[in-house]
Amino acid sequence: xxxxxxxxxxxxxxxxEAMTQPISPDNAIGRLSRMDAINTRSANxxxxxxxxxxxxxxxxxxxxxxSAEYGECDECLSEIPFARLMLVPESEYCVTCSEKLAx
Ligand SMILES: [Zn+2]
Numbered sequence: 001x002x003x004x005x006x007x008x009x010x011x012x013x014x015x016x017e018a019m020t021q022p023i024s025p026d027n028a029i030g031r032l033s034r035m036d037a038i039n040t041r042s043a044n045x046x047x048x049x050x051x052x053x054x055x056x057x058x059x060x061x062x063x064x065x066x067s068a069e070y071g072e073c074d075e076c077l078s079e080i081p082f083a084r085l086m087l088v089p090e091s092e093y094c095v096t097c098s099e100k101l102a103x
Pocket of ligand 1: 095
């Protein structure tokens with residue numbers, strides 16, 4: 001499942017990379033649509049960065065899956081619920097700890 005996620009992310013990243021190419025200062029598209037293009041590009045850039053971070057995490061998670069530590073909270077060592085791992089396979093902390101750490 002993580003492998004499928006990684007493939008999906010790699011596709012997302014290449015798609016986003018295509019959409020975040022520098023915008024040419026082409027007057028033909030007009031000032032307003034150029035502003036739109038810049039806004040869209042910056043949103044795509046944010047999504048691209050998030051996708052890259054996630055890809056790195058997933059890639060690091062993959063070899064750990066078969067180990068005993070996988071699915072264990074790095075903070076309190078309790079088991080991370082399976083549902084959470086399905087949703088966020090790269091989870092390092094249980095819900096309680098990740099909320100605590102995010103504060
Ligand atoms: Zn915990």
